[in-house]
Every structure is written in C-alpha cells, then in structure tokens.
Amino acid sequence: MPMVLYRDLNLITQPFSRPVITIGNFDGVHLGHQTLFGLVRERAAAVNGHSVVITFDPHPIKLMQPGRQLPLLTTTDQKIRLLGELNLDIVIVHPFTKEFGAMPAREFIQHYLLERLGVQEIVIGHDYRFGHNREGNIALLQTLGAAWGFPVHVVDAIQVDEIIVSSTLIRNLIRDGKVAAARTFLGRPYEVTGEVIHGHGRGARLLGFPTANIRADNELLPVAGIYAVRATLWGRTYAAVANIGVCPTFDNDELSLEVHILDFNQDIYGSHLAVEFVQRLRDERRFPNIPALVDQIKTDVEAARRIVRLEGCDRHEVEVSRQNTS
Numbered sequence: 655m656p657m658v659l660y661r662d663l664n665l666i667t668q669p670f671s672r673p674v675i676t677i678g679n680f681d682g683v684h685l686g687h688q689t690l691f692g693l694v695r696e697r698a699a700a701v702n703g704h705s706v707v708i709t710f711d712p713h714p715i716k717l718m719q720p721g722r723q724l725p726l727l728t729t730t731d732q733k734i735r736l737l738g739e740l741n742l743d744i745v746i747v748h749p750f751t752k753e754f755g756a757m758p759a760r761e762f763i764q765h766y767l768l769e770r771l772g773v774q775e776i777v778i779g780h781d782y783r784f785g786h787n788r789e790g791n792i793a794l795l796q797t798l799g800a801a802w803g804f805p806v807h808v809v810d811a812i813q814v815d816e817i818i819v820s821s822t823l824i825r826n827l828i829r830d831g832k833v834a835a836a837r838t839f840l841g842r843p844y845e846v847t848g849e850v851i852h853g854h855g856r857g858a859r860l861l862g863f864p865t866a867n868i869r870a871d872n873e874l875l876p877v878a879g880i881y882a883v884r885a886t887l888w889g890r891t892y893a894a895v896a897n898i899g900v901c902p903t904f905d906n907d908e909l910s911l912e913v914h915i916l917d918f919n920q921d922i923y924g925s926h927l928a929v930e931f932v933q934r935l936r937d938e939r940r941f942p943n944i945p946a947l948v949d950q951i952k953t954d955v956e957a958a959r960r961i962v963r964l965e966g967c968d969r970h971e972v973e974v975s976r977q978n979t980s
Contacts, residue, residue: 663748675777697777829876847927868910875911884932894962
C-alpha cells in the first residue's frame with residue numbers, strides 16, 4: 655500500500671487504526687532516522703496497526719531561532735520522497751508556526767496524538783524534545799504514556815564505525831566536501847536538486863563540454879571543487895562531473911553549480927535535475943589558458959566515468975542514453 659501524505663494534522667478527522675507514531679524533524683533522513691523508522695514499522699506490524707511519522711515544515715529552528723545558520727540537508731519535497739521509499743504507512747507534514755511552537759507539550763500529546771490520532775505506541779529518538787520551551791522530553795512522554803495507556807520506545811544513538819550518526823555530523827562533512835564520508839552516515843549519496851537555468855554559455859562554446867547551470871533548491875552545497883556525481887533527469891541516471899565555485903579561470907565572482915552530463919547533449923533548460931555527489935575529485939583552481947583547462951576537464955570526465963560506474967551507475971543505462979542522444 656502506498657504511503658498516505660497529510661499536510662496538516664488538523665485535516666485528520668478520525669483516529670487511525672492502532673497507530674505507532676514517531677515525531678521529529680528528520681533532516682537528512684539518515685541512517686539513525688532509518689533505524690527509528692524500522693522500529694516504528696516493526697511495532698506497527700506487531701499490533702496490526704499503522705506506522706506514522708509526524709514532521710514539520712518549515713524546520714522549527716527557522717522560526718524559533720531565525721538568527722541561527724542551519725542549512726538543511728533535505729528540502730521538504732526530498733524528505734517526503736525519502737520517507738515514501740521506507741515503507742511507512744502515513745506521513746504527516748504539519749505547518750510549523752510560532753503559535754504551534756508555543757503549545758505546551760502535554761497539550762500537543764493529548765489533543766493531537768491521543769484524541770485526534772488515537773496513538774497506540776510512540777517511538778522517539780534518544781535526544782528529541784518538542785513543545786513550548788522544549789519541555790516535551792522522554793520523561794514526560796513516559797509519564798503520560800503510563801497514565802494514558804501508550805508505551806513509549808526510546809531509540810538510542812546509532813553509531814557507524816563508533817561515530818554517532820547525526821544531521822550535524824553529516825552537515826559538517828558536506829561543508830568540507832567529504833561527500834563520500836557523508837554517504838556512510840546518510841546511507842546514500844548527498845543529493846542536490848534544482849532547475850536548469852541559463853549560465854554564461856562557455857561550456858559548449860569555448861570548452862566543448864556543455865554544462866547545465868543549476869539553481870539549487872537545497873540550502874547546503876558542498877565546498878567549492880570538482881566532483882564525480884550522478885545526474886538524474888527525466889527518469890534516467892547518468893554519470894556526470896559537477897563544478898561548484900566561481901570558475902576562477904574566467905574571473906567569475908558568483909558561486910555556481912554546473913554539471914556536465916557525460917554522453918549527453920540536449921536542451922534541458924527549465925528541467926529539474928537531481929545531482930548525487932559521489933566523490934570529490936579536486937579543488938577548483940585557475941588555469942593559465944583555455945587549452946590547459948580543457949585538458950584537465952578531460953581528465954576529470956574520465957575519472958568521473960570510472961568512479962560513478964564503480965559506485966553503481968549502470969553501464970547499460972549510460973550506453974542507452976548515449977544512443978538516444980546521438
């Protein structure tokens with residue numbers, strides 16, 4: 655059965671069937687979150703009920719701490735898509751407002767979880783807090799659960815190679831360009847999506863390598879540099895090279911994300927592109943002339959072709975795409 659999506663808790667007019675519920679921001683939908691969702695599914699199956707995830711849009715910090723710089727790992731659309739791939743029954747993306755954030759935690763539990771949703775069990779991360787002044791903690795949930803008849807399951811921190819998985823850790827790795835390490839904790843490559851827009855037009859005209867200039871939806875880009883990536887467009891995935899930076903050889907002063915899709919040459923302006931960062935190849939640097947830059951791009955292309963195919967970009971898929979664009 656496909657996941658059911660609600661955009662507001664208030665749109666739910668009758669309780670679900672024995673729902674096992676988890677609540678959180680789940681930025682990145684990383685391996686720690688996925689472990690928590692696994693327990694939600696397991697408990698829902700045990701009570702013959704529904705697995706339910708409640709999350710928020712925008713992220714509460716955006717409203718409650720507007721001065722704090724917190725670039726998110728996933729857009730809301732990405733988060734919904736990722737949750738939809740995890741065999742959950744119901745996802746609720748509730749609009750977060752200052753008024754909602756001021757609601758006492760006890761009132762939220764009683765009004766929404768108990769009365770509106772009919773909570774059967776709750777699964778919560780070890781460090782999650784919610785409600786006014788973040789008063790909704792594990793102790794309160796356990797106290798109310800004992801009084802109102804719903805068990806509370808607490809998921810401990812998840813470790814990979816003895817390192818605790820967290821959105822903060824992954825955010826810092828991506829900021830440093832360590833995209834392969836970030837993948838270890840995300841469980842997939844870091845993805846940036848965006849619309850293909852007009853750039854300077856130098857890729858095909860001067861260099862012989864057409865590039866797609868991306869207006870990124872995501873708040874967080876890896877540090878400037880050249881990356882082996884996978885690019886997904888119109889349902890197909892291609893090996894590609896991405897450049898994040900200011901193109902110093904041409905004295906640009908504006909940061910951009912440009913993607914050269916291997917074995918592909920079509921007009922894709924206005925299309926939406928998804929870019930998965932597989933491995934960082936090198937720093938961005940200034941070249942003495944255009945031929946030197948072209949030679950380096952050729953090297954980058956071959957490196958990306960080798961790396962991305964080894965990482966699982968299907969060779970047949972790329973060959974088919976080449977035939978379709980020749």
